[in-house]
Amino acid sequence: MGLHVPSGVWVGTTVLAYSAGMVNAAGYLGFEHQALSHLTGTTSLGAIAVGNGRWGLALQLGAVVASFVAGGYVAGLTLRRRDLSWHYVGLLAGQSLLLMASAWALVQGETRGACMAAAACGLQNAMTTYYSGSAIRSTHLTGFFTDMGLLLGQSTRGAPLPWRRLALGTLVLFAFVGGGISAAWAFPRFGFQLLNAPALCAAAMAAALSCHLASKPTTHPSDGTP
Numbered sequence: 001m002g003l004h005v006p007s008g009v010w011v012g013t014t015v016l017a018y019s020a021g022m023v024n025a026a027g028y029l030g031f032e033h034q035a036l037s038h039l040t041g042t043t044s045l046g047a048i049a050v051g052n053g054r055w056g057l058a059l060q061l062g063a064v065v066a067s068f069v070a071g072g073y074v075a076g077l078t079l080r081r082r083d084l085s086w087h088y089v090g091l092l093a094g095q096s097l098l099l100m101a102s103a104w105a106l107v108q109g110e111t112r113g114a115c116m117a118a119a120a121c122g123l124q125n126a127m128t129t130y131y132s133g134s135a136i137r138s139t140h141l142t143g144f145f146t147d148m149g150l151l152l153g154q155s156t157r158g159a160p161l162p163w164r165r166l167a168l169g170t171l172v173l174f175a176f177v178g179g180g181i182s183a184a185w186a187f188p189r190f191g192f193q194l195l196n197a198p199a200l201c202a203a204a205m206a207a208a209l210s211c212h213l214a215s216k217p218t219t220h221p222s223d224g225t226p
Helices: 007-030 040-051 055-078 086-107 112-132 142-156 163-215
Strands: none
Touching (some): 007 086, 007 112, 040 055, 055 086, 086 112, 086 163, 112 163, 142 163
């Protein structure tokens, strides 16, 4: 249950978790107190809406859920292997565009902006999940807290404690919380324009990964000639 990833992935995961914390806090602060980076609460609110006969709200929440799934679907269609590649660059760029479009739409009062933000989070979470073999979830913390309890329980009965996995999860925790704190400060001043900040974070990750991939030597298959 250990986790061995390059140091650059630690940085990127931390930045993306910070971004997700901002996006989710913006949903709570400005979009009818709804989460955008994960779906448990949204699904429960949708069930309550159906139970109360609030069909318009139920459809709106269902659209947010479907958008998150759609983001993961796009990642699933795009990614071919777990090692970092140009496919990840394209997905990070797409996430950035979705968040910028979300900021614009929500400022205009269009609820589809929440769907765009949820799609961006679904895309991000699918990327980090696929890359890490489900060890890293960068848009919510339930998995980390579950892992923490499980791993600490196993270590109590003598199993080795995977410090690297716990350390990365802790970084995700503090980054996500930091994103929420930043959103609490920024939302009264900038409103949904603050979503441009996580959009820039995703764009920066795409640019950094592009530079990393471009600096790697290109290998070509041998054509059989000496």
